[in-house]
Amino acid sequence: MNPEGRYRIRRFSLTQRIFHLLLILCFLTQGATGLARLYIETNWGRSLAWIFSGYESCRTIHIIVGILMILGLLVHGCYILYKLNWRRFPFSLLNPDSILPHPRDIKQFFQHIGWFLGLAKAPRFERWNYFEKFDYWAVFWGMFILGGTGLLLAFPLTASRLIPGWGLNVAFWAHRIEALLALCHVFIIHFFIGHLRRQNFPMDRSMFEGSVDLTAARHEKSAWVTRLEETDSLEEFLVLEVSSTRQAFFYFLGYIFLAAGVYLLIGGLLNIFKITW
Amino acid sequence: MLIFLLILPDLLTAQEEIASSIRRYKEREVSTGFYEEYEVRPQRQRPLLGVPGISRGIFPYSPSAARVRNRSRLADSHWGLKFYERRRCEECHIRETKDLHTVRANLTCRQCHGLEPIAGLKHYYSPYNPIRRHAYVCAKCHEGASVSFASYLVHTPNPALLSTQKSFPILFYLFWIMIAVAAGTFALFLPLTVLWGFRELFIKKEKVKEEIEEESEKVIEEPEEVIEEIGEEGEGEGEGKRIKTRKIQKYKRRRSKDEPGRQV
Structure with missing residues (x-):
């Protein structure tokens, strides 16, 4: 540890970072196996399927990892319930630290647009801004649709006892469109805002390291830092920067994931007209 | 599980x-x-x-x-x-x-x-x-x-076609609802992403190291106050704690000078 290094403010706990890492691994696996099957008519799809030892194996891996993701979501649900401040419930849901959507998010969204256009001052974001909240809850929405339809499609004989068989046609299309939406959103919007925009370039390490630079946080999330200072609780959140070796490892890991996502995105877009939809 | x-x-x-x-x-x-x-x-x-x-x-x-x-x-x-x-x-x-x-x-x-x-x-x-x-x-x-x-x-049947509305209406409507959700998401967030990226090209990127160095110089200019703070909080504790306390005080002082939320 370098005591003269930058001071950073803790943003994600170790548990939250592990959840995110597992989500990255599962999401990329699901994306790769799913696209391998969707694009199996093309050379790109076949080469992708080859990594997972073929078309049929892709389905097996897709199902197993999908079930792990559903279990992960259930565990995350338990984690939320455990972390919730039940003494002050339901007022704790309105806490500024809460990631639940708040009316001020709508106001800040428009203010942010105004700032982009030079019409307004930059909004003073709290710990979670509107975009981060959307990203977080979009996973729940996606998991609900993809997990639900995925289970129906993974076990069609059992599913057809619960719903009519033609429901599988509907589930298939819902699964396909939602999956493509999730992939494109993460590989274009999430990647760019999270890592590639100027303030975060070359990579935002906070999800790996758990902390963000205090000076950067003061500018990007001024309401949060101000609140911590006013309540004299900033000290609890201050941490030292990790070693250069660990930073290098985080960059390496992050760029591996980033490259995998971009590879899937570009391959998918280039071959989009070569497959039977 | x-x-x-x-x-x-x-x-x-x-x-x-x-x-x-x-x-x-x-x-x-x-x-x-x-x-x-x-x-x-x-x-x-x-x-x-x-x-x-x-x-x-x-x-x-x-x-x-x-x-x-x-x-x-x-x-x-x-x-x-x-x-x-x-x-x-x-x-x-x-x-x-x-x-x-x-x-x-x-x-x-x-x-x-x-x-x-x-x-x-x-x-x-x-x-x-x-x-x-x-x-x-x-x-x-x-x-x-x-x-x-x-x-x-x-x-x-092709779920996008109007003929599917008659032959398989649920598939037709679900398809278009899902397409609307996807299109809505991108219609909202793609321009936002572009604007965000473009706007940040015109702001000063936080040069953290430089600011820390500037702050260190300021601290040296005010030695009495810093020593006093360290004396109150730092005695009997680790070096890391002393430094952390000093940094908090620095940021508190600077906050009074800088307007929070400044992005330009």
């Missing part, structure tokens, strides 16, 4: 997808699988659907009679088609060759529809009649298929 896994049906037994035309289907079939060599040519008989004045063309009886709904009750659904024995399925049934069973699982038409004559879907003795389709057709590969399972549309 274990209980959840126990609740789930068996993973890959009867519900396995039949994706290979070599390994799976032909394992269970008696014939060689080379169907075209064994086709039975249909009888050259005219159906009882003729209409006066129409006697030429591929469908010499009635244009509408060529549709499945009119031929679906015939014992030979291709009965009376001219040059039928020289034609291939995909010449007329183009859409039916563009689905998962044909494109992905590499099944040929004959593997499901069987040899000639191919009975209409609703003919009483047809293997495709819904009363026995699950057992005669689906269960060849999907062992244990039920009547409900057999209602899955193998030849799924």
Whole structure:
């Protein structure tokens, strides 16, 4: 540890970072196996399927990892319930630290647009801004649709006892469109805002390291830092920067994931007209 | 987790997808699988659907009679088609060759529809009649298929087409709702991403190291105050704690000078 290094403010706990890492691994696996099957008519799809030892194996891996993701979501649900401040419930849901959507998010969204256009001052974001909240809850929405339809499609004989068989046609299309939406959103919007925009370039390490630079946080999330200072609780959140070796490892890991996502995105877009939809 | 896994049906037994035309289907079939060599040519008989004045063309009886709904009750659904024995399925049934069973699982038409004559879907003795389709057709590969399972549309219509609104309305509406959700998400966030990225090109990127150095200089300029703070908080504790305390005080002082939220 370098005591003269930058001071950073803790943003994600170790548990939250592990959840995110597992989500990255599962999401990329699901994306790769799913696209391998969707694009199996093309050379790109076949080469992708080859990594997972073929078309049929892709389905097996897709199902197993999908079930792990559903279990992960259930565990995350338990984690939320455990972390919730039940003494002050339901007022704790309105806490500024809460990631639940708040009316001020709508106001800040428009203010942010105004700032982009030079019409307004930059909004003073709290710990979670509107975009981060959307990203977080979009996973729940996606998991609900993809997990639900995925289970129906993974076990069609059992599913057809619960719903009519033609429901599988509907589930298939819902699964396909939602999956493509999730992939494109993460590989274009999430990647760019999270890592590639100027303030975060070359990579935002906070999800790996758990902390963000205090000076950067003061500018990007001024309401949060101000609140911590006013309540004299900033000290609890201050941490030292990790070693250069660990930073290098985080960059390496992050760029591996980033490259995998971009590879899937570009391959998918280039071959989009070569497959039977 | 274990209980959840126990609740789930068996993973890959009867519900396995039949994706290979070599390994799976032909394992269970008696014939060689080379169907075209064994086709039975249909009888050259005219159906009882003729209409006066129409006697030429591929469908010499009635244009509408060529549709499945009119031929679906015939014992030979291709009965009376001219040059039928020289034609291939995909010449007329183009859409039916563009689905998962044909494109992905590499099944040929004959593997499901069987040899000639191919009975209409609703003919009483047809293997495709819904009363026995699950057992005669689906269960060849999907062992244990039920009547409900057999209602899955193998030849799924294109969900985007207006014609699907009539033939499979739920699929049509779900498709367009999902497309609207996806389009809405991108219509909202893609321009936002572009604007965000573009706007940040015109702001000063935080140069943290430089600011820290500037702050260090300021601290040196105010040695008495810093020493006092360290004396209050730092004594008897670790070096890290002393430094942290000093930094907090620095940031507090600076906050009073800088307006929070400044991004430009």
